[in-house]
Amino acid sequence: MKSAVETLSPTRVKLTVEVPFEELKPNLDKAYQQIAKQINVPGFRRGKVPPMVIDRQVGRGAVLEQAINDTLPQKYVEALEANELTPLAQPEIEGLEIADDEGFGFTAEVDVKPTITxxxxxxxxxxxxxxxxxxxxxxxxxxxxxxxxxTLTDVERPAADGDFVVLDLKATQDGEVVEGAEVTGMSYQVGRGGMIEGLDEALVGLTPGEDKIFDSELVGGDLLGEQVQVAVSISQVQEQELPEYDDEFAQLASEFDTVEELTADVRERLGRGKRLEQAAAARDAVLEALLEQVEIPLPESIVTDELNSRRQSIEQQLAMAGITMEKYLEDESQTVEEFEADLDRRVRDAVAAQFLLDEIAKKEEFGIDQAELSQHLVRRAQQSGQDPQQFANHMFEHNHIPDLVQEILRGKALQTIVDAAVVTDASGNAVELKNLRPDGTIGDPEAEAAEAAEAEADVEEADAEGDAESDDDAAKDA
Incomplete structure (x- = not known):
């Protein structure tokens, strides 16, 4: 096989591949064998039909097509490896040329990882x-x-911001009740938001037994973004009474005996959280400083796909929170153009960072072991609120382990950069970044090692189950 590369841009190439007949012939013979098992020809047993008869019955072109379909993906991968190219998307195959008894040729345009210094x-x-x-x-x-x-206490007055009310609500469109937009006897805190636009304003000043009708826009469901008419009434108004913040409360709500001890603990926990936030900011600042030192060309197709994915994720999160995009932009004091520009910048920075960290991981020749993979699986499972074994099973079943491996390698590359950096706070003090995780948190190596050991058995079990299922499938096929 011969291949040549033409650079169309820093992130896109055109491969020209020529496959000689001798490299096509094994799959051509295989195609004849497969077709022979599928056709009935008088005078020949199924599976024993000679190639020349198949050529007359089916056509040589159909056999060649099947053989090329089996050969082309393999030769495409070989051409990538021979030219040390890392594809980022599916190729566009063009110019397929077939010369019977001489082989075939094709061209493939594909986005590839850019060369980075x-x-x-x-x-x-x-x-x-x-x-x-x-x-x-x-x-x-x-x-x-x-x-x-x-505690909640019933009060005989109109509802005010911060009160709890027991409400009935129904949204209609053209006189028909909207599916999933009717509730009865629901407890709701006025001013909490996140339910339906305009509800809080309608509730303020409402008294038990009184109702109000207002127009709103749905933020979820099949009628997303459509106007509806909402009728709301309340049967109770309840005032929230907070307990006194004293020693008795400290003993009720915590393991501490005094309010001074509880306050000190709250302050300490807030400090830990702030330090984690500072560590995440330090990670981002170091990576941003490094990115400013290098030009990284980005494939537009990858940027577009990531933009669409993030935009969809934001819209889904807003819908779940009962907030429209318009309301979100208003709260953030952003125009649509500013939002899109900010999203585009963040996506480009993220894609560029991945390319750079991949290159550093390659340069440093990082590797991972089973314990590191187990530890990462446990952390990812905890972040998503899933059982570690179930999460591991899902990752193996859907072949996501290579993605997790890449995450770990990028984390090691990032840690290498951060360890070599000098980060100070605004007061000039050095910032502690030891054991900084890729997600910006600081880990406890001993605790995480224990977690990894506990989860490693689950991971191995998931892997073994996958192998057993594969063996069962193979046995069935046999």
Whole structure:
């Protein structure tokens, strides 16, 4: 086989491949054998029909087509490997030329990983904000804790912001009740939001037994974005009473005896969270500083696919929260154009970062072992709220393990960059980044090693189950 590469752009190439007849012949013979088992020819047993008879009955062209369909993918991969190309998408196959008894040729255009000259990543400097836990931060957490132990008392007055009401609600369109948009006897806190646009405004000032009708726009379901008429009434208004923040409350809501101890614990937990946020900001700052030192051409097809994926994810999250895109942009003080420009920038930075980290991982010749994969599986399962064994089974069944491996390698590359960087806060203090994870959190190696050991058996079991299923399928096929 002969192949040649023509560079169409820094991220797209055109492969020209010529396959001689001797490399096509094994699949040509296989095609004859398969077709011989599928046709009935008088005078010949099924499967024993000679090639010359098949040529007369079926046509030589059909046999060649089947043989080429089996050969082309293999030769395409061989051409990629021979020219050290990493494809990023499915190729566009064109110019298929068949010369009977001489072989065939084709061209393939495909997006490929760009060639990157990795800059020196030792001693990168970056700065992040100070870690600061304010009294208002503590008060906010304490109030949230008090709300968990709050009581509700019926009051004889119109509903106000912050009150709880028991409501009945029904949305109609053209006089017909919208499916899934009718509730009865539901408890709802006025001002909480996230249900239906205009509801909070309608509830304020409403008294038990009174109803109100208003127009709104649906943010989910089959009628997403369509106008509906909403009728709401309330049967109760309840005022929330928070417990006193004293030693008695501290003993009720925590393991502490005094309110001073509880407050100190809240402040400490907030500090840990702020330090994790600072570590994530440091990671991003270091990576951004490195990206500024290198030009990375990006395949537009990859950028477009990622843009569409992220946009769809944002829209789904907003729909689940009961917020329209228009409301979201209003809250963020953004225009549609500003939102799209910001999303485009973030996607391009993310794609460029992946290419750069892949190149660094390759340069450093990183590898992974089973314990690291198990640990990563456990963490990913926890992040998605799934059982580790079920998550591992899903990853194996859907062949997502290579993606997880790539995530781990990129994490190692990022850790290498961060370890070599000098990061300070606004006050000039060095920022602790030891054991920084790719997601910006700081891990506990000993605890994670224990988690990995516990999960490794589950992962191996999932792998074994997959192998057993494959063996069963093979036995059935046999």
């Amino acid at each position: 990795v800059p020196d990543y030792t001693g990168i400097t970056a700065s992040v904000d100070d870690v600061e836990v304010t009294d208002s931060d503590v008060d906010e957490q304490v109030d949230a804790l008090r709300e968990r132990f709050a």
